[in-house]
Amino acid sequence: MSELSLHRGISLHRIGAMILRYWYLLLSSWPRLLELLYWPALQVITWGFLQLYIAENANFFARAGGTLIGAVILWDILFRGQLGFSISFLEEMWARNIGNLMMSPLRPIEFLLSLMVMSLIRLAIGIIPMTLLALVMFHFNVYALGLPLIAFFCNLIFTSWSVGIFVSGLVLRNGLGAESIVWTLMFAILPLACVYYPVSVLPVWLQYVAWALPPTYVFEGMRALLIENTFRTDLMLGALAMNAGLLVASFWAFLALLRSAKKHGSLLSSGE
Amino acid sequence: MTENDKASSPPTVADRGAAAAIAVDHLVKVYKQTRAVDDISFSLPRGSITGLLGGNGAGKTTTIAMIMGLVLPTSGRVQVLGHRMPEESAAVLGRMNFESPYVDMPMRLTVRQNLTVFGKLYAVSNLSDRIARLADDLDLTDFIDRANGKLSAGQKTRVALAKALINQPELLLLDEPTASLDPDTADWVRAHLERYRRQHDATILLASHNMLEVERLCDRVIIMKRGRIEDDDTPDSIMARYNRTTLEEVFLDVARGRVNGAKEAAK
Numbered sequence: 001m002s003e004l005s006l007h008r009g010i011s012l013h014r015i016g017a018m019i020l021r022y023w024y025l026l027l028s029s030w031p032r033l034l035e036l037l038y039w040p041a042l043q044v045i046t047w048g049f050l051q052l053y054i055a056e057n058a059n060f061f062a063r064a065g066g067t068l069i070g071a072v073i074l075w076d077i078l079f080r081g082q083l084g085f086s087i088s089f090l091e092e093m094w095a096r097n098i099g100n101l102m103m104s105p106l107r108p109i110e111f112l113l114s115l116m117v118m119s120l121i122r123l124a125i126g127i128i129p130m131t132l133l134a135l136v137m138f139h140f141n142v143y144a145l146g147l148p149l150i151a152f153f154c155n156l157i158f159t160s161w162s163v164g165i166f167v168s169g170l171v172l173r174n175g176l177g178a179e180s181i182v183w184t185l186m187f188a189i190l191p192l193a194c195v196y197y198p199v200s201v202l203p204v205w206l207q208y209v210a211w212a213l214p215p216t217y218v219f220e221g222m223r224a225l226l227i228e229n230t231f232r233t234d235l236m237l238g239a240l241a242m243n244a245g246l247l248v249a250s251f252w253a254f255l256a257l258l259r260s261a262k263k264h265g266s267l268l269s270s271g272e
Numbered sequence: 273m274t275e276n277d278k279a280s281s282p283p284t285v286a287d288r289g290a291a292a293a294i295a296v297d298h299l300v301k302v303y304k305q306t307r308a309v310d311d312i313s314f315s316l317p318r319g320s321i322t323g324l325l326g327g328n329g330a331g332k333t334t335t336i337a338m339i340m341g342l343v344l345p346t347s348g349r350v351q352v353l354g355h356r357m358p359e360e361s362a363a364v365l366g367r368m369n370f371e372s373p374y375v376d377m378p379m380r381l382t383v384r385q386n387l388t389v390f391g392k393l394y395a396v397s398n399l400s401d402r403i404a405r406l407a408d409d410l411d412l413t414d415f416i417d418r419a420n421g422k423l424s425a426g427q428k429t430r431v432a433l434a435k436a437l438i439n440q441p442e443l444l445l446l447d448e449p450t451a452s453l454d455p456d457t458a459d460w461v462r463a464h465l466e467r468y469r470r471q472h473d474a475t476i477l478l479a480s481h482n483m484l485e486v487e488r489l490c491d492r493v494i495i496m497k498r499g500r501i502e503d504d505d506t507p508d509s510i511m512a513r514y515n516r517t518t519l520e521e522v523f524l525d526v527a528r529g530r531v532n533g534a535k536e537a538a539k
Contacts, residue, residue: 009362017392021378024389028380028419091378099375100435103340104393105366262344262358265303268337268374 010113014106018114022088023121036122040076040130047072048138066140067226068196073134073142074152074222075195077127078215079186081160082167084122085115086182089168093176102267108258112251115168116161123157148225151236152218158243159214160186165250169257173266195219214239214246292351293318293443293475294339299348301334301499308334310499311348316477316492318442321469323486323507324479325519326496327527332479333374335496336445339477340370353443364443366394371436372447379421383412383431386420387438394439406434410464426457433461437468444468446478450485458482462489483520493519495526502526 026032051068092098101111134140142149167185171178192206193215199207210216217239221232261267294316301309309331316322324332337343339350341358350357355364377386384403391399407413410430415423420431429450436444449465450458462485469476480486486493487507495503495510503510503526507519514522524530 011395013395014393017389020392021381021385021389024381024385025378095378096374096376097378099342099372100377100390101393102342103365103370104390105362105395106393107362259344262342265334265337265343267342268333 009107010110011105011107014110015114015117018106018111019117019121022091022114022118025091026122033125036126037129040080040126041133043072043076044069044130044134045137048134048140051140052138067223069134069138069140070142070145070222070226071195071219073127073131074156074218075190076130077123077153078156078160078189078193080123080126081119081157082164082186083182084119085161085164086167087122088115088118089164090171090176090179090182093171093179098172099267108255109251112165112168112254115164119161119164120157145222145225148221148231148236152222155214155218155236155239155243158240158247162243162246162250163189165247165254169250169254172254173257173261173264175266189213189215192216193219198223212242214242217242291318291354292316293320293353294477295351296335296339297349297351299335299338299350300346301331301338301343302346307499309338309345312496312499312501313348314494314501314504316475318475319469319473320492321465321476321478321490322492322494323490324477324494324496325481325483325486325523326479326502327481327523329498330496331499332496333372333447334499336370336372336447336477336479340368340445341365366439367441368443368445369394369436369439369441370445370447371432371449372445373451374447377420377428377431377435380419382419383407383416383423383434386431387434390435391438396439402438406437410434410437426453429453429457429461433464440472442472442474444474444476446476446480448480448482449478450480450482458485465489483518483523487519495522497526 048069051066054068092101131142134142145152163186167178167182170181192202192210193213194202194210195215199210199216199220202210217235221235221239224230224232224235292315294314296315297313299309299312300307308329312331312335324335326332334343338345339352339357341361344358353364353367355361357364381389387403387406388399391402396402403416407416410433412427412430412434415427420428423431433449436446444465446465450461453461465476465478466489468474476489478486478489491506493503493505493507493510494501503513503522505513510522511517511519514525516522516525
């Protein structure tokens with residue numbers, strides 16, 4: 001048996017097999033593909049018109065063109081990145097396939113890496129058309145942000161993976177009864193990460209909570225770039241450091257929840 | 273200790289585990305207040321087919337799940353193909369496989385796609401040839417490009433068996449392999465399992481409620497009740513001990529607590 005392996009036994013073959021599995025699934029289901037496009041398009045159209053309306057009536061927003069539509073695109077990277085990760089995981093729970101995977105040579109880290117790749121693929125399918133819509137309809141070119149966009153994207157996707165890994169562990173441990181966490185947890189971050197307004201709007205005590213969340217740094221960084229034409233490297237490095245810690249913590253939590261699932265026999269009863 | 277001493281001393285649990293396909297030693301699983309598996313020990317030689325019999329809640333599925341590493345034991349140890357489970361599972365998971373009613377294959381994927389994915393997970397070489405061979409052996413050719421969710425129960429079982437055999441496992445764990453199959457398909461599946469064991473000298477452990485299946489396939493039977501091993505022998509010896517002509521009658525004796533009476537009558 002041939003095996004292309006990275007160090008410590010991580011197999012690219014097995015990661016590739018899982019990506020192939022999700023790719024087959026996407027291609028077999030047009031509603032799944034359509035859903036990837038539908039919500040981001042709806043978001044950008046709604047917020048794009050709102051941005052136009054406010055810009056016509058408020059001098060500040062006319063100067064700070066694109067902050068709302070930029071925020072909605074970055075928010076979708078964060079939210080859809082996590083959903084892309086978690087939905088691929090949920091597909092295994094819905095299909096009652098987790099037992100097959102856990103009994104195969106697939107390792108947890110390989111499973112998680114394949115889910116990360118799938119979140120990028122699903123994100124690309126949804127977000128690229130969204131950004132093109134923003135360009136054509138509202139003349140907002142997110143790609144004009146240049147290199148800072150890469151920093152924003154990386155930080156947001158790292159946070160989305162951390163949340164995705166953690167909630168997948170919760171579902172693994174508690175069954176599909178915990179599925180709603182997948183859809184709702186990121187919304188708890190929405191008001192605190194200051195997606196549509198600066199951190200200074202929050203009461204002082206809540207600002208401490210906001211600065212404990214990596215996405216806050218990204219949205220503040222975006223506003224600094226669009227309003228003041230300043231790229232805040234300090235904010236991006238702060239977010240990156242926090243994301244590194246979050247990723248390690250979420251992976252540790254996933255392994256602990258997997259172990260707990262094995263202890264309680266949850267892998268054999270992946271229903272409610 | 274000299275070499276002679278070593279040769280004459282009785283084999284340790286680790287020795288037995290290394291030689292056996294499966295070695296289970298004082299295995300216990302407690303869920304809250306329930307002892308699902310209560311201090312069981314057995315060892316299965318390589319190349320054997322063993323039936324795990326017992327009523328609902330006897331502990332068969334939990335035992336198999338602990339052997340597979342899907343459930344962690346409360347105490348005791350399991351060795352599979354000479355490796356401790358679940359600590360050394362990475363060394364053996366590619367050499368074993370399983371089929372269970374508690375899991376399904378992805379429904380939207382075609383049979384070929386499913387077998388391709390699992391073949392890659394198990395790093396099967398010449399995968400296309402292997403899938404073609406399995407399709408031929410298990411009569412999957414007519415529906416190999418159909419979605420798994422659109423197959424009949426019998427076809428799905430054959431596909432699940434193909435997945436379980438994709439890596440030509442040395443050890444095959446089967447939980448109710450013929451449940452919900454018509455007699456013809458069930459008989460066909462049994463014949464295939466017998467052939468596979470013969471051709472590959474594989475070890476098979478199967479949990480079943482189907483006594484005829486166990487009588488026909490197994491050279492050894494372990495009867496479980498309330499998490500404990502009630503009896504462990506060849507089918508013929510067990511039937512003789514209970515003075516019964518079928519395993520079904522033995523099963524009923526055990527399930528209804530007529531064990532001592534039946535054994536006394538046999539004496």
